[in-house]
Amino acid sequence: xxxxxxxxxxxxxxxxxxxxxxxxxxxxxxxxxxxxxxxxxxxxxxxxxxxxxxxxxxxxxxxxxxxxxxxxxxxxxxxxxxxxxxxxxxxxxxxxxxxxxxxxxxxxxxxxxxxxxxxxxxxxxxxxxxxxxxxxxxxxxxxxxxxxxxxxxxxxxxxxxxxxxxxxxxxxxxxxxxxxxxxxxxxxxxxxxxxxxxxxxxxxxxxxxxxxxxxxxxxxxxxxxxxxxxxxxxxxxxxxxxxxxxxxxxxxxxxxxxxxxxxxxxxxxxxxxxxxxxxxxxxxxxxxxxxxxxxxxxxxxxxxxxxxxxxxxxxxxxxxxxxxxxxxxxxxxxxxxxxxxxxxxxxxxxxxxxxxxxxxxxxxxxxxxxxxxxxxx
Amino acid sequence: xxxxxxxxxxxxxxxxxxxxxxxxxxxxxxxxxxxxxxxxxxxxxxxxxxxxxxxxxxxxxxxxxxxxxxxxxxxxxxxxxxxxxxxxxxxxxxxxxxxxxxxxxxxxxxxxxxxxxxxxxxxxxxxxxxxxxxxxxxxxxxxxxxxxxxxxxxxxxxxxxxxxxxxxxxxxxxxxxxxxxxxxxxxxxxxxxxxxxxxxxxxxxxxxxxxxxxxxxxxxxxxxxxxxxxxxxxxxxxxxxxxxxxxxxxxxxxxxxxxxxxxxxxxxxxxxxxxxxxxxxxxxxxxxxxxxxxxxxxxxxxxxxxxxxxxxxxxxxxxxxxxxxxxxxxxxxxxxxxxxxxxxxxxxxxxxxxxxxxxxxxxxxxxxxxxxxxxxx
Ligand SMILES: NC(=O)c1ccc[n+]([C@@H]2O[C@H](COP(=O)([O-])OP(=O)(O)OC[C@H]3O[C@@H](n4cnc5c(N)ncnc54)[C@H](O)[C@@H]3O)[C@@H](O)[C@H]2O)c1
Ligand SMILES: NC(=O)c1ccc[n+]([C@@H]2O[C@H](COP(=O)([O-])OP(=O)(O)OC[C@H]3O[C@@H](n4cnc5c(N)ncnc54)[C@H](O)[C@@H]3O)[C@@H](O)[C@H]2O)c1
Ligand SMILES: [Zn+2]
Ligand SMILES: [Zn+2]
Numbered sequence: 232x233x234x235x236x237x238x239x240x241x242x243x244x245x246x247x248x249x250x251x252x253x254x255x256x257x258x259x260x261x262x263x264x265x266x267x268x269x270x271x272x273x274x275x276x277x278x279x280x281x282x283x284x285x286x287x288x289x290x291x292x293x294x295x296x297x298x299x300x301x302x303x304x305x306x307x308x309x310x311x312x313x314x315x316x317x318x319x320x321x322x323x324x325x326x327x328x329x330x331x332x333x334x335x336x337x338x339x340x341x342x343x344x345x346x347x348x349x350x351x352x353x354x355x356x357x358x359x360x361x362x363x364x365x366x367x368x369x370x371x372x373x374x375x376x377x378x379x380x381x382x383x384x385x386x387x388x389x390x391x392x393x394x395x396x397x398x399x400x401x402x403x404x405x406x407x408x409x410x411x412x413x414x415x416x417x418x419x420x421x422x423x424x425x426x427x428x429x430x431x432x433x434x435x436x437x438x439x440x441x442x443x444x445x446x447x448x449x450x451x452x453x454x455x456x457x458x459x460x461x462x463x464x465x466x467x468x469x470x471x472x473x474x475x476x477x478x479x480x481x482x483x484x485x486x487x488x489x490x491x492x493x494x495x496x497x498x499x500x501x502x503x504x505x506x507x508x509x510x511x512x513x514x515x516x517x518x519x520x521x522x523x524x525x526x527x528x529x530x531x532x533x534x535x536x537x538x539x540x541x542x543x544x545x546x547x548x549x550x551x552x553x554x555x556x557x558x559x560x561x562x563x564x565x566x567x568x569x570x571x572x573x574x575x576x577x578x579x580x581x582x583x584x585x586x587x588x589x590x591x592x593x594x595x596x597x598x599x600x601x602x603x604x605x606x607x608x
Numbered sequence: 609x610x611x612x613x614x615x616x617x618x619x620x621x622x623x624x625x626x627x628x629x630x631x632x633x634x635x636x637x638x639x640x641x642x643x644x645x646x647x648x649x650x651x652x653x654x655x656x657x658x659x660x661x662x663x664x665x666x667x668x669x670x671x672x673x674x675x676x677x678x679x680x681x682x683x684x685x686x687x688x689x690x691x692x693x694x695x696x697x698x699x700x701x702x703x704x705x706x707x708x709x710x711x712x713x714x715x716x717x718x719x720x721x722x723x724x725x726x727x728x729x730x731x732x733x734x735x736x737x738x739x740x741x742x743x744x745x746x747x748x749x750x751x752x753x754x755x756x757x758x759x760x761x762x763x764x765x766x767x768x769x770x771x772x773x774x775x776x777x778x779x780x781x782x783x784x785x786x787x788x789x790x791x792x793x794x795x796x797x798x799x800x801x802x803x804x805x806x807x808x809x810x811x812x813x814x815x816x817x818x819x820x821x822x823x824x825x826x827x828x829x830x831x832x833x834x835x836x837x838x839x840x841x842x843x844x845x846x847x848x849x850x851x852x853x854x855x856x857x858x859x860x861x862x863x864x865x866x867x868x869x870x871x872x873x874x875x876x877x878x879x880x881x882x883x884x885x886x887x888x889x890x891x892x893x894x895x896x897x898x899x900x901x902x903x904x905x906x907x908x909x910x911x912x913x914x915x916x917x918x919x920x921x922x923x924x925x926x927x928x929x930x931x932x933x934x935x936x937x938x939x940x941x942x943x944x945x946x947x948x949x950x951x952x953x954x955x956x957x958x959x960x961x962x963x964x965x966x967x968x969x970x971x972x973x974x975x976x977x978x979x980x981x982x983x984x985x
Contacts, residue, residue, distance in 0.1 A: 326772055327765065330768075330771055359772060360771060390704070394707055394737060395736060397734065397738055398738055
């Protein structure tokens with residue numbers, strides 16, 4: 232994609248995973264239309280909708296109306312909004328809710344919300360009766376371009392994020408692009424970091440297109456649909472090649488090793504740093520570190536930083552409010568990250584815009600030295 | 609198998625599931641030898657052993673010694689013995705234990721115990737880091753012939769048994785037949801009901817062999833290994849044909865619809881009825897009900913009852929200590945069972961010894977009438 236193609240009002244991205252293949256429909260109005268879309272594909276089911284308080288208030292009534300019109304009975308399970316909901320406690324609450332509704336294996340769990348609800352509801356769908364059908368209705372930009380694609384589900388524990396979970400593919404994903412209009416600008420920008428990430432992984436033309444067209448992605452319309460569809464396609468390609476994350480899928484972690492360490496460093500305090508913001512900084516750091524390792528040109532790192540800054544994202548450690556832990560503590564968080572294999576550091580590095588690759592055996596001394604340079608104190 | 613073939617000291621049954629295929633080794637001394645067997649197949653791993661207090665006391669030291677000899681570091685997580693351990697509470701405890709030990713995806717969770725520990729540990733292995741390797745060392749007869757084969761894992765909730773779980777195949781199963789010597793006779797007999805079940809599903813010759821050779825199965829030696837290996841092969845065949853229980857696998861529920869209702873009826877009180885005992889009664893009831901429906905000869909039901917009675921298993925509702933709920937309550941428990949699809953009763957019925965089949969749409973009025981006849985009051 233080298234120019235802004237006038238996207239149609241609704242787009243379909245197919246995720247090819249053999250008998251687990253499914254469609255992602257992208258466009259405005261899909262929440263109201265979900266009942267019809269689901270009824271057309273999943274015969275004679277009932278459903279449990281899992282949502283959070285914020286999203287339920289905005290969209291649960293239209294969703295339930297549409298389901299009822301098609302004769303789909305639904306129960307709803309509304310949980311608090313926020314990352315803390317991805318816990319054993321709420322997993323148990325939601326699983327009990329689904330069982331209480333006497334749903335069977337062929338029935339569906341529907342996630343209506345951002346990535347938190349999608350991850351939790353997908354895990355619920357995966358474990359109740361050893362696997363129920365699952366429909367994703369992602370309502371945040373991050374969920375539409377990232378968490379709803381690929382089948383990773385899970386919750387957090389005291390030991391870290393996403394340490395308990397399952398791979399469980401949805402039967403259908405409905406990304407209502409108009410629902411993003413009620414998302415806070417900060418959350419939209421955070422999700423945008425993941426959109427930019429796909430360009431940086433292996434789609435340099437897409438990154439260039441974003442540099443030109445990002446304002447239209449933010450305001451809505453065809454450019455937004457196009458950006459979401461391209462992102463879903465990019466993620467779906469990687470997932471199809473490596474469903475269970477044994478190899479290539481690790482590319483999706485571009486910017487995330489640094490990003491996760493920063494999230495841990497601020498104690499997952501969303502007021503200071505939400506995930507996409509951490510990823511934005513992580514993307515810049517990954518390019519800068521690649522330049523330091525003489526793999527890429529420092530110009531690429533500057534170009535990445537310039538674009539993310541233009542959309543209003545943080546791009547350096549110094550952009551984080553408040554004090555950061557010392558470099559060796561950040562290093563410790565990096566080593567804790569689950570992308571560590573048998574004590575060696577695995578990093579996604581890059582040879583330039585859209586030329587990322589997986590590097591094993593990155594010396595931790597180099598990383599520590601780099602963090603010392605970049606640290607604001 | 610029409611006669612007692614002198615089995616070798618150790619047998620291997622291969623479970624064919626494509627890239628998830630694995631071996632079940634069967635024979636005496638496999639707990640002491642587990643370290644060597646695991647090291648030979650799973651390269652460079654560390655492990656968390658999940659066990660219950662009773663089994664840990666008997667076998668944990670020899671298992672750990674054998675692992676240590678091969679340089680496999682292990683942590684142990686010892687839980688209370690009994691069905692109540694298959695709960696969210698102990699799932700969380702065990703998952704934390706595995707994370708605490710800083711194990712990675714390629715490391716193994718080892719289940720050392722009966723079906724309770726196997727089901728719980730398998731579920732832990734399935735969800736920690738979205739799937740770790742899993743080794744089963746089943747120590748009860750039921751676990752060796754049934755629960756350790758096929759990949760079903762899970763826990764119970766207030767809504768019923770095994771309602772939360774996953775399909776997660778082990779990488780290796782080590783069935784130490786000598787470990788069964790410390791199992792109580794009652795538990796051994798209960799497991800034997802599942803052995804007999806395989807004959808009744810589709811191996812009439814095996815059932816006839818058991819009628820002649822059951823005393824040797826109980827005392828140990830080649831006949832025990834042979835009976836366990838044939839049972840594993842029988843289950844593995846069904847599982848290979850239907851890994852995720854969409855069809856044929858339901859045959860394994862022969863005797864279980866009635867059996868589960870009886871377990872529920874006594875409030876899962878193991879002092880009154882353990883699972884295998886409920887299955888023994890369920891097997892007889894399934895044959896009697898099939899006769900009542902004019903599908904099989906009443907002689908077959910009498911033959912099944914005679915054999916199970918000979919080994920000391922209960923075979924009728926009246927054999928259960930204490931009062932049973934009224935027939936309509938039993939019927940209610942049957943309808944609650946998860947083998948109910950969209951309100952219709954699905955039963956495994958039979959046309960004779962070794963000729964079971966899946967019957968949809970069994971009229972619940974017939975079942976109720978039958979229960980009224982069989983009820984001791
Ligand atoms: N499964 C995966 O592959 C994957 C990938 C990336 C991220 N994730 C996970 O996703 C989660 C983050 O997702 P997120 O950023 O969507 O967080 P989120 O679900 O917490 O949503 C962010 C906030 O936006 C609100 N919101 C969502 N949609 C809205 C709408 N249309 N209008 C108004 N408010 C709305 C939510 O209530 C919430 O307060 C993290 O837990 C992360 O681990 C998972
Ligand atoms: N996953 C499956 O496919 C499947 C199939 C059938 C049953 N199950 C499950 O299996 C469980 C029942 O298994 P179980 O009957 O083995 O129960 P269990 O695990 O509770 O073991 C029975 C008792 O025997 C003790 N024990 C086990 N091995 C021993 C040994 N060698 N020496 C002395 N004591 C020993 C245990 O401590 C326990 O007290 C149920 O929860 C049932 O749902 C699962
Ligand atoms: Zn991310
Ligand atoms: Zn059973």
